[in-house]
Amino acid sequence: MADPQPAPSQSHTTCSSLLHELQIIWDEIGESDDERDRMLLQLEQECLDIYRRKVDRTRKYKAELHQSLAESEAEITNLISALGERMIVARGKGSLKEQLSTIEPVLDDLRLKKNERMKEFSETQWQIAQICAEIAGNGQSNDSTSLRVNESDWTLNKLAELKSHLQELQNEKLIRLQRVNSHINAIHQLSVVMSFDFFETVNEINPSLSSCKSDQVKSISNDTLARLTSVIRSLNQEKRQRLQKLQNLGSTLMELWNLMDTPTEEQKKYDYVTSLISSNVDEVSKPGSLALEVIEQAELEVERLNVLKASKMKELVLKRQSELEEIYRGVHMDVDSDAARQILISLIESGNAGMSDLLSSMDDQIAKAKEQALSRKDILDKVEKWKYAAEEEKWLDDYEKDENRYSAGRGAHKSLKRAEKARILVSKIPSIIETLTSKIKAWESEKGIPFLYDKVINQLTHLLFYVQFSI
Template sequence: MLLQIEQECLDVYKRKVEQAANSRAQLLQVLSDAKLELSTLVSALGDKSSVGIPEKGSETIKEQLAAIAPALEQLWKQKEERVKEFSDVRSQIQKICGEIAGNASEQTGALAVDESDLSLKKLDEYQVKLKELQKEKSDRLSKVLEYVSTVHDLCAVLGMDFFSTITEVHPSLGDSTGVQSKSISNDTLSRLAKTVSALNEDKKQRLHKLQELATQLIDLWNLMDTPEEERRLFNHVTCNSSALVDKVTVPGALALDLIEQAEVEVDRLDKLKSSRMKEIALKRQVELEKIFASVHIEIDPEAAREKIMALIDSGNVEPTELLADMDNQIMKAKEEALSRKEILDRVEKWMSACEEESWLEDYNRDENRYNASRGAHLNLKRAEKARILVNKIPGMVDTLVAKTRAWEEDRGVSFMYDGVPLLAMLDEYAMLRQEREEEKRRLKVWF
């Protein structure tokens, strides 16, 4: 009986020892796992000094577990915070990379974080990369906004719809509410650059076309002596006739409807040119005839006018060339008139003296000239002046002959006065005067 009780006690003891051994083994395993986890967390976080890790001592297993637990809890908390930081930074990196690549909308779902390396060094590397990407994004956004502004200005000058033009490049570029939402992808930048280049080329071509039309308008206006009031209606066209491309910035300055308006006006004036040309050419011819008439140069006006009409109707001569030729004729006629002025002034004085000479002869033949009639004293005074003037006629004629001969020698042509050589007129007058003088002398001898 005692042996049985002893055996039972021994069995109970063995079970207790075995249970204690198992419990110790479990505790040791838990402690080992805790230490391994602690080591893994410290390695992953890479910052051992930030957590109070217990040193090895003579504590019991439970005491060691109790000492490790706070450190583990703190490390787990740090890990969660660090994972969140990594996730946030990498999400921002992924988002910006997606925006640059042009597939931001495809970047969905949370990123897996490599929990084996959650060190501050690794986090700093990601943050440095994020800052670089943020700067690149800022630079790209500035470039995009610069392109958008350029497109806006070009569309304004060209009279084009800015919104439809810019949204055709990318829909986000037409959004005026959010700057950060605008696309900054390589494709968007490339398409913006192409759009700006195309608009600049369009601007250059339109300006060239407008300047050609402006030149045609000015030529037609000058050709047809268009009034200033009519010209002012197209100041918005002619104001850029010599402008550089970069200097044309007024909204609508190169709009298609403005160019079409100028084209219509050029066509209208071109159709009027022929009839208006005849009117202008005849006006020039009248001016030319007046100049010639004022200096006693005889021409055939009818023949000249018929020739002008025939030239215009034939279309064989450019209107500008015809008018330029007529202007040249007018200029030469004015020069001719100026060269004849001194001689013509002397001719006028000579003819005036001749008139007085003729009057004096009639006066001398009047037997009643000394009667006390009304106005007799006035005629007497005139006769006295006429005698003085008549005595100067020979000197006038001699001077006039000398001046005329010098003029003819200088130009190699005869000095014509109303179709008659002036020297011939003077010679004829001298002969007639000499005959009259001889007649007077014969009469004196007779009486």
């Protein structure tokens, strides 16, 4: 076997020296040429296998570089599209490693932008989800699906769209919070006026509304707003009802005070009630002015005065009845006093008659009685004059029948003077009767009723006709 040719490379020189050394060893061993050829062929095959494995690994590495380059380029393309970047990345020149080293800074920069953009998207979407949860009344949002981001669209336009939506929701939240605070203030004012437990009232709506913790977020959900509105409506209705009740009680108090001449000092104790009589429901804002305690106090006072009124009104009504009877009696008009008094007492004790109306009716009767008495006055004056003339006529008859009338006894002079006056008066009786008769007829014609005198219908008229006929 020929000696190997020297080669310029160090590796070839080393291989030659090793082969030469191997030949020497074989010579010393006494290896045959066939065995030597077989071993050399085996050695050559082993070298080929080593080269082949090296080539395969290198080829695989090249493929990996190609794959990495392709993936990097694809990722750059996707990131540019997702981020909405306006940039063109030219394909690199040179070896694969040179191309990779060229695009790696670009890829790193795009990845950094993506991470920063993702943080903005996530924060914005988290805030959106949080506000939506508050509006829906779900409290803290734990739904991870609501925070998912579409990874194909990381553009600034999409981010601006999300932030615009977030701004709308923040405005909606602010408006709702203002409404909640406004409703809470309204409930507080109504609670103060009617002495309700404010904290208990709002706590029943939602515990967050009555919390004093600074970090406690007030509920702004649709349900909370609806319940606040409902409570305000209910409280306003209760306020109107209480005001109406106090106004009625105040009016009743004033009516009772007027009927019973209650002292002003005693009335002042209930100024807080009577001052509400002309008040509008929106004007009533004084703390405790519509409290149940105030209403109960007014009701107790009305009840007390009504008890007093029963006896007082009975006294007043009967006093007016006595006045009415006196008027009738003074003008000789018929009136059944006992029956009238019994009817009045029954009405008072039954409670079916309004005392004010009853007194007003009595006053009307008294006024009519006075008017009627005035219309009878002229006739009654003439009746009295006629009755006096008739009495003097009777006395004159008795006087003239007395045989001792001219005796010089004590008082004879006075009797003589009276007799002279009586004769003059008696001579006027026919004209008195005629005048009285005509006046009675005129009165009856005007009034359309008979002229009554001391329970006897037309007694005067019959008597006058009889006397006149006799004359």
